[in-house]
Amino acid sequence: AQTVTQSQPEMSxxxxxxxxxxxxxxxxxxxYYLFWYKQPPSRQMILxxxxxxxxxxxATENRFSVNFQKAAKSFSLKISDSQLGDTAMYFCAFMTSSxxxxxxxxxxxTSLLVTP
Amino acid sequence: DAGITQSxxxxxxxxxxxxxxxxxxxxxxxxxxxxxxxLGHGLRLIYYSAAADITDKGEVPDGYVVSRSKTENFPxxxxxxxxxxxxxxxxxxxGGFATEAFFGQGTRLTVV
Numbered sequence: 001a002q003t004v005t006q007s008q009p010e011m012s013x014x015x016x017x018x019x020x021x022x023x024x025x026x027x028x029x030x031x032y033y034l035f036w037y038k039q040p041p042s043r044q045m046i047l048x049x050x051x052x053x054x055x056x057x058x059a060t061e062n063r064f065s066v067n068f069q070k071a072a073k074s075f076s077l078k079i080s081d082s083q084l085g086d087t088a089m090y091f092c093a094f095m096t097s098s099x100x101x102x103x104x105x106x107x108x109x110t111s112l113l114v115t116p
Numbered sequence: 117d118a119g120i121t122q123s124x125x126x127x128x129x130x131x132x133x134x135x136x137x138x139x140x141x142x143x144x145x146x147x148x149x150x151x152x153x154x155l156g157h158g159l160r161l162i163y164y165s166a167a168a169d170i171t172d173k174g175e176v177p178d179g180y181v182v183s184r185s186k187t188e189n190f191p192x193x194x195x196x197x198x199x200x201x202x203x204x205x206x207x208x209x210x211g212g213f214a215t216e217a218f219f220g221q222g223t224r225l226t227v228v
Contacts, residue, residue: 006158043222091158095213102147104208106151106159
């Protein structure tokens with residue numbers, strides 16, 4: 001079974017500061033994909049960043065970057081210069097193609113609050 | 117309108133009734149998914165589909181039925197609704213394997 005674990009149910013950060021959200025996963029597959037999705041209070045799911053496991057370079061999207069440690073099966077999200085609009089639920093997700101399926105498997109989420 | 121839409125947005129139904137949640141996407145994406153979101157559980161996969169007439173069970177399929185006769189539609193049916201099926205349901209689609217998944221706005225279902 002493939003699992004995604006987010007160990008921080010809630011986090012808080014002040015505006016303009018940096019925060020890191022943790023994610024670990026478990027798989028026996030060698031090729032897979034990792035994602036971070038954001039869900040603001042509007043409930044809409046929005047892709048933040050995507051990482052392909054065979055790429056060693058960490059993905060970056062503006063203020064969002066990841067620290068992908070393949071051997072440790074860790075995929076943390078760093079948000080720099082936090083903004084009030086970053087307040088949301090953040091989900092780490094994993095996807096592979098195997099006999100066990102090909103859908104996105106999500107962690108339970110981290111609720112991030114950005115304060116003034 | 118282009119995109120992925122779910123209907124209804126809100127639904128209240130009684131225990132034992134059959135209810136169908138609709139999902140429609142305009143991109144002709146091959147992959148479609150149904151998730152339920154509950155506090156403390158994140159998003160859990162109910163069913164998914166790689167193409168028309170191909171569906172697979174996810175983590176929590178019991179009590180649900182899906183069909184995919186057309187690429188653009190992926191309805192989810194609760195055959196006999198139970199209170200434990202009170203949840204927010206999300207439909208999603210993907211154009212290709214491991215590409216960005218696009219989500220609908222969600223359907224909040226309450227079973228009384």
